[in-house]
Amino acid sequence: MSVFDQLVGQDRVVATLRHTVTTPGAMTHAWLVTGPPGSGRSVAARAFSAALQCERTDDPGCGVCQACRTSMAGSHPDVTVVATSETFIKVAEARDLALLAQTRPSMGRWRVIVVEDADRLNEPAADALLKSLEEPPPRTVWLLCAPSLEDLIVTVRSRCRHLRLGTPPVEAVADLLIARDGIDPPMAHYAARAAQSHIGIARRLATDEHARARRREVIGIPLTLTGLGPALGAAQDLVAEAGEGAETLSTDRADAERRELLAQLGADPGARSQPPAVRSHLRDLEARQKRQTRRQQHDSIDAALTDLSSVYRDALIVASGARVELVNATEPEQVERLARSFPVEGLLGALETIGLARQRLIANGAPLLVLEAMMIGLTVPAGNRG
CATH class of the missing domain: 1.10.8 (Helicase, Ruva Protein; domain 3)
Incomplete structure (x- = not known):
């Protein structure tokens, strides 16, 4: 089984990567892998890493050898995978990566650095990588992943070979x-x-039945937005659900991370108070955990908005009579009711309203205020409520 088998519906991309690995002189030392969410950007980067390290020269990326298995798992000593749950990758971490890029591989043929969330490089962090991207050592490969070219500054993307993934069927x-x-x-x-x-x-x-139930709740929201009260209530519910999910994940993770940090520092986890140096590390940990929780909440809300927009998209298709498969084909009555509740222009406006809310969340707008404004904008026209 090849490591490339996990790249679903990406035959052109797989052909490019196979050609690069097997053809002398075809290698590029900095790549930018882009594609819509869920297209397999990080999978492509890990599969490419595995093929570069593979022990079988006749079939690079065999998926069976130890180099392939550890590269895909992120545990190969010469494959560094950077994935963050925070809002930005900061300049200090970028400088550490630039220093790492200068080192020779310890076991494999290549030093591979995969940045799964390259779109979260802030400008100083991106600038810190420029020289290494432009002039890496002969055996270093950078693999940056982002949703689109525009998510990285021009000076970074101009130094990379672009590999674009599409939405799989x-x-x-x-x-x-x-x-x-x-x-x-x-x-x-x-x-x-x-x-x-x-x-x-x-x-x-x-x-996950809970995930399916939650999605059913979200796609049922549009027809409930019959006035100001229901709109504000729907916004509150969406924020509360996302917050509860983020807090649950954070609580499960926080205690384990605190114990691990105290063990690394040689501190007594049962002590009533800790030395000043330990308290400083604990404060840094708590601040990072709060940022992670906030990011998780935003990601959860964004996923809900994706589901919400799919209902208006389907209603627009039904209203226009287009012969296109519906995302919510299992809810035809709900989609048809929504199509009857808005004019075509209103459905287009609803999609724009949701898109604007997503942009405001990315810009760190207050989630409740953003969603309240959005839900009010999605209120069903007065003559079509029932």
Whole structure:
């Protein structure tokens, strides 16, 4: 089984990577992998890393040798994977990566640095990588992942070879869930379609009843927005649900991280008070955990807005009579009711309203205020409420 088998519906990309690995002189030392959420950007980067380190020269990326397995798992000593749950990758971390890029590989043929969230490099951090991206040592490879070219500053993307992934077909995602995860075909097809081909979300929908129930609640919101009160209530519920989920994840993680930090510092976890130096480290940890919780809440809200926009998209298709498959094909009555409740221009406006809310969240707008404004903007026209 090849490591490239996990790149669903990306035949052109796989052909490029295979050619690069097997053809002398085809290698590029800095890559920018872009594609919509769920297209497999990080999978492509890890698969490429594995093929570069693979022990089999006749079949690079075999998926069986130790180099392939450890590269895909992120545990190969010469493959560094940077993934952050915080808002930005800061300049200090970028400088550390630039220094790491100057070192020779210890076991493999290449020193590979994968930055899964390169779009979260703030400008000083991106600037810190420029020289290393432009003139890396002969055996260093940079793999930067981002949703689009525009998510990185021009000076970074101009130094990279661009590799663009597309949205995989629904059928391909469903086939992966069936073959890899043993999901029943009807559930796999529902999840792939509802997730709009986002592989990670599709797997969660297929395996988690709570995720499916939550999605049903979200796509049921539009027809409940019959006035100011329901709109404000829907915004409050969405923020509260996202906050509770983020707090649950944070609480589960926080205690373990605190114990691990105290162990590293040689401090007594049962002590009533800690020395000043230890308290300083604990404060830094708590601040980082708060940023992670906030990011998790924003990501949860953004996922809900993606589901919400899919209902208006489907209603627009029904209203216009277009022969296009619906994302929410299992909820035809709900989609048709929404299509009757708005004129076509109103449905287009609803999609723009949701898009604006997502932009405001990215710009660190207060989630409740952003969602209240959005829900008010999505209120069903007075003559169509019922």
